[in-house]
Amino acid sequence: MKFFYSLIKKVSYSLLLLLAVIVLNFLLLHIAPGDPVETLVAEMGGATPELIAQLRSDYGLDKSFPHQLLNYILRMAKGDLGMSFTYDQPVVKLIMGRLAATMILVLTALMLAVFLGTILGIMAAQKPKSFFSGFVTLISLAGYSAPVFWTGIMLLILFSYLVPIFPSFGMYEVGSSGNMLSYFLDVLHHLVLPALTLASIYLAVYSRIARASMMDVLGSDYIRTARSKGLSERVVVYKHALKNAVLPVITMAGLQFSQLIAGAVVVETVFSWPGMGQMAFEAILRRDHTLLLGILFFSTLIVIVVNLLTDMSYRLLDPRIK
Amino acid sequence: MNKEPILKIEDLCVDFKTRTGSVRVLHHINLSVKAGESIGIVGESGCGKSMTALATMQLIPTPPGLISEGSVLLKGDDLLKLNEIQMRDVRGNEISMIFQEPMTSLNPVFKIGMQISENIIRHQGKTKKEAQELSVAMMRAVKIPGAARLIKRYPHELSGGMRQRVMIAMALSCQPSVLIADEPTTALDVTVQAQIFDLLRDVQQDMGTAIILITHDMGVIAENTQRVVVMYAGHKFEEGPVDEIIHHPKHPYTRGLIRCTPHLKKNMEHEREELSEIPGIVPDLSRLDGLCPFRPRCSEKRRQCDEQMPQEIQTGDGHFVCCWAAGEDQ
């Protein structure tokens, strides 16, 4: 019951956040120099004042500010994010076409970073003064300091040019046809480099957190208790300590998911991965603000949903929170 | 009562490596406990009592710690000669330990039943189901109400006293020969303290477990043990039967400790002073000079104290003391 109550509370708070994002989008559209009609007119190469007035009323731009805001919110609530004039398609439809690719990339990178980061962090924490621990710290510093697009390009040069074992762009071979398995393997082959690149920064962050939290946990009283029961080191570390040490990593992963989505923009651009991020890059080149803001809105929506999920899974792992 | 001791610690020395060199935290500690007997180790914090317990269990983090000399004989076998794998069969099985903080000594993310039955599965090779049943029985034995229900609870859902009972159930689940209780009630309410000690006494009678009780409280020692070892700065100062020590303490430090304990003070002969405290603080272990470490705080300091460390002498039946002043009284 308590769980249900807190779920309702979380969901309604998330909806409030979403509303705030919509308002932010609206404000950005308004504060930014030039409105949609001006952009459209410029695209058309000029128009008569009558046509401009007509367009303004079509877009609802002749209404008062609160009226426009209300209209905007209602439209967004109905799932209408506007039309992209460069693609001449609804923004929602465009994003939906790219969503799967982005989610595959982001979730793979997330798993990779959390999993590898935790493992590295734990191994480093067990021998804090060893060479390996120093190596993990070094890797972590390097991953944190390298710009992600540069890491991607370096990986491309290394593994797609010098040692050509991975494809350099896209998500699958153009024109390839076959069964599900070969399609899956094809996508996997294309996924390796972008996912590694995106994971690299967060791998650094998570291994650092995992190392610190593992060292903290290993010094705790209940680990001493576990040892006093004669449990083997493996059980002590990977059963008793791990479940506690992984909690801060999960918190961080949830908190940083928004950064991961943002990082995908850059990685998708480098690897021509056909996701939302690459479309954001194209939207910038074509000055398609409706599409760009649509992507911002949608990315935030994903972040909010993921935060909710993280919160719930955290509750499952840590019995102290109800 | 003239049985052979079940656990005998001889000449135990522990060193810790620090940046400025090696520091000796235990100096040639000797003590023993027989089956069914309770002995106490008493002293201020940092005197080495918990270190003695952890060294017995070989739970000292190595490095920086190192057991450099001595032996720990369990039923005649030297535990220090066992390797880590063999030692794991002793921990939780032959020798168990309960700790000061019941709040933090149980793993917060595992159910209580699992934490108790884990010990049983580890040492007795029972199935999960059998171990669960034994856990419930064990929890009943330590008088936890509603044990069958509580095994599905997490530690944070229990009170401090209940958690300490869970710790005791866990420690006793394999019928160990020796139970080391390191300040088991310090973090608990006074009324709960008494219940826990009653419980320990009951299970001791049922199982014949030897108990080593570690505390800073002379009062607790007086009520719950038969013999006591007084420690200070890694040294054993005095050892003897509880009644003897309380009524005729030989070491100035022991006298000081008793004087600090309200309801014990009246037991001491010729003692009319007010309740007092021992002046000064426990010395920095890295600055010891091989002489009596209590010297700077001692009100009965003599010339010899600045020249040589006193040897342990026997002053009565099973009463040993390590002090120049006590030697002169003879």
Added chain:
Amino acid sequence: MADDVKMNEIAAPSRRFLEAWYMFASNKAALLGLGLGILIAGVTIFGPMIYPTDPFEMVGAPMSPPGEELLLGTDFLGRDILAGIVYGARTTVLVGFAATFFTLVIGILIGVLAGFYGGWVENLLMRVTEFFQVLPALLLAMVLVALFSPSLYTIIFAIGVVSWTPVARLTRAEFLKIKEREFVMAERAIGATNWSIMWKVMLPNAAPPLIVAATLGVGVAILFEAALSFLGLGDPNAFSWGYMIGASRDFIWDTWWAVTFPGLAIFVTVLSISLIGDGLNDALNPKLRLVK
């Protein structure tokens, strides 16, 4: 432990500073960072005087490899890579510091108000902070720069707007801790104004972790600037390392040096800042020192 902390508080600022410096100087990694930092500062200040080639100018054959004509080669337009790195340092350092300053101003203001006043002020400000945390920072920065057209000002503004939240949270947390301390109570007792307690008494005491955060923030700001420039949202009049990589992106097979060296410059710069930040953290945070 408690005594140690008190001693630190009482100790004269100069002694505290000296202690921190000794701590910092005994950390090899931090010293390496500091050395690299000084090198980069040198390039930023004196580089264009020593190596006055215009980075926008075509000075050699296009795509000439390093060492052939010029030390680090040329890009696909025949522009000197080394000149680009030398001039790009200015943009990088300028944006890094200005954006961090802006980040600190917003973050500290919000954190101080939330931590000091508590109640509904804190509630409101923390909700705003949470809102900004949900927004994907780089994406929002891209939107801001794209909407208001790219220039150094919009870039600095955008980086500030998207990266102040950690500073605000940190400041608030520090203020909540400091609020209960004796010297704050004492100031209140002698009738100091809220304003002077906030800024003259509490903020200086919250400084150590904020200094660390600010240092690391410069690195983050530089990475943001690089990413924006790489995506074509840099100031078209300022040469920057991110821009160089973005411009040569389609030629990585032919001119690997045109993307590798500017990226290396960013990497070394951010690395030096991270090392300095870590060193400062160890030196300024006595609690952590005990843990290590």
